[in-house]
Amino acid sequence: MFSLTISFNLHPNQERIQNNIEMLATMVDQSKPGWTRRPFTSWYKEGRAWLKQQMEQAGLQVSIDAGGNLIGRLSGSEEHLKPIMIGSHTDTVTGGGRFDGIIGVIAGIEIARRLQETGTTLRHTLEIVDFTAEEPSEFGISTIGSRSMVGNLTAEMLERTDQTGLVLDEGIRMIGGNPDEIYETARKTGDVSLYLELHIEQGPVLEQNNMKLGVVTGIVGIHRYRVIVEGKPNHAGTTPMNMRFDALTGASELVLELENLCKFTYSDPVVGTVGKFTNEPNGANVIPGRVIFELEVRSIDSEIIENIMSSFSKYAALVAAKRQLDISLDNLSKSDSIRVLPDVQDKIAAACSATGKTQYLPSGAGHDANQLASIAPVGMIFVPSREGRSHCPEEWTDFAEVALGVEALARALINFDQDYIERR
Numbered sequence: 001m002f003s004l005t006i007s008f009n010l011h012p013n014q015e016r017i018q019n020n021i022e023m024l025a026t027m028v029d030q031s032k033p034g035w036t037r038r039p040f041t042s043w044y045k046e047g048r049a050w051l052k053q054q055m056e057q058a059g060l061q062v063s064i065d066a067g068g069n070l071i072g073r074l075s076g077s078e079e080h081l082k083p084i085m086i087g088s089h090t091d092t093v094t095g096g097g098r099f100d101g102i103i104g105v106i107a108g109i110e111i112a113r114r115l116q117e118t119g120t121t122l123r124h125t126l127e128i129v130d131f132t133a134e135e136p137s138e139f140g141i142s143t144i145g146s147r148s149m150v151g152n153l154t155a156e157m158l159e160r161t162d163q164t165g166l167v168l169d170e171g172i173r174m175i176g177g178n179p180d181e182i183y184e185t186a187r188k189t190g191d192v193s194l195y196l197e198l199h200i201e202q203g204p205v206l207e208q209n210n211m212k213l214g215v216v217t218g219i220v221g222i223h224r225y226r227v228i229v230e231g232k233p234n235h236a237g238t239t240p241m242n243m244r245f246d247a248l249t250g251a252s253e254l255v256l257e258l259e260n261l262c263k264f265t266y267s268d269p270v271v272g273t274v275g276k277f278t279n280e281p282n283g284a285n286v287i288p289g290r291v292i293f294e295l296e297v298r299s300i301d302s303e304i305i306e307n308i309m310s311s312f313s314k315y316a317a318l319v320a321a322k323r324q325l326d327i328s329l330d331n332l333s334k335s336d337s338i339r340v341l342p343d344v345q346d347k348i349a350a351a352c353s354a355t356g357k358t359q360y361l362p363s364g365a366g367h368d369a370n371q372l373a374s375i376a377p378v379g380m381i382f383v384p385s386r387e388g389r390s391h392c393p394e395e396w397t398d399f400a401e402v403a404l405g406v407e408a409l410a411r412a413l414i415n416f417d418q419d420y421i422e423r424r
């Protein structure tokens with residue numbers, strides 16, 4: 001049978017990728033630890049200006065959309081095909097590293113350069129996107145740019161103010177966006193053929209398994225709850241052990257039970273964490289009267305999370321009865337998990353396997369892909385994170401591994417460009 005498959009010639013230039021990553025690492029707030037480039041700051045704008053230059057040199061037509069996203073566009077040969085988009089982000093958390101988000105944007109630019117150098121024309125238009133402010137921001141929102149692109153940034157969110165008094169609406173204008181046009185220009189289902197993202201794993205799985213590439217099966221959903229345990233504060237010296245209503249010992253049972261429930265083997269991986277905890281009145285000689293803590297459970301299967309929370313809440317009722325405490329559970333948020341379509345996973349897996357040792361794994365962290373998934377099929381490739389560390393200065397991926405990720409992404413792009421079936 002006739003096949004359209006051409007020999008792959010887009011091998012990325014590792015040295016150029018390394019230079020790009022190192023260059024962005026110089027455009028950071030030196031007064032903060034690590035490599036800090038918070039959105040809407042001078043360092044962010046400096047990085048953006050440099051990225052724009054890189055995009056232009058790679059032959060991309062550069063624009064900034066209503067949400068401030070920096071977009072480089074390369075027209076394809078078949079006008080009726082909707083674009084394939086490659087994106088990530090270049091903002092960092094405070095005290096963050098040099099790779100999170102950054103490698104995904106650099107990867108897109110490197111692929112554009114290789115297309116240019118080899119005189120390769122794609123059928124689909126290619127868009128390389130540096131999404132505005134992906135990390136949790138002072139406005140209490142993350143993935144600001146990708147939200148805006150899919151029309152999921154509300155008027156209320158645009159009016160929020162950070163500690164410095166900056167209104168999000170103004171911040172977006174500062175980097176060249178125009179919030180007034182976010183809704184009319186938002187992309188709709190079918191406007192994008194496919195969204196692809198290369199990212200560091202931010203966890204230890206690939207390194208532990210000695211794998212070079214990860215095919216992301218989906219992005220976990222996150223359910224968060226606030227638990228309030230009410231007991232009775234009393235004198236720690238005069239109240240006998242059998243006459244206490246100690247909120248902290250009750251809360252401790254709950255914290256351990258969450259760990260137990262999440263340690264069982266389920267059909268998909270689960271993690272559960274109590275990361276925020278306060279004890280009142282918090283005095284050395286006072287029996288704790290009230291504990292407030294927040295817990296979250298993450299899994300790609302929301303039914304597993306629901307089942308865990310149902311068991312947890314039954315257990316909480318037992319502890320409340322046994323210890324005569326008041327225990328309340330309030331849901332704070334539920335974000336849905338994203339599943340990568342099986343045929344998208346297969347094509348990415350083929351591209352990854354042709355490049356290096358590959359395994360499937362879910363993403364335990366959220367990404368811009370979460371937002372894009374509301375309008376288009378999405379696919380993600382992970383490269384290893386040394387010791388699984390991320391959002392810290394120690395965050396590291398060998399440049400050779402980043403280059404493998406870029407190659408796998410380029411192979412995936414070519415595979416999809418040649419025979420991807422449009423979905424509506």
Ligand SMILES: [Zn+2]
Nearest residue numbers: 100101134199
């Ligand atoms: Zn990221």
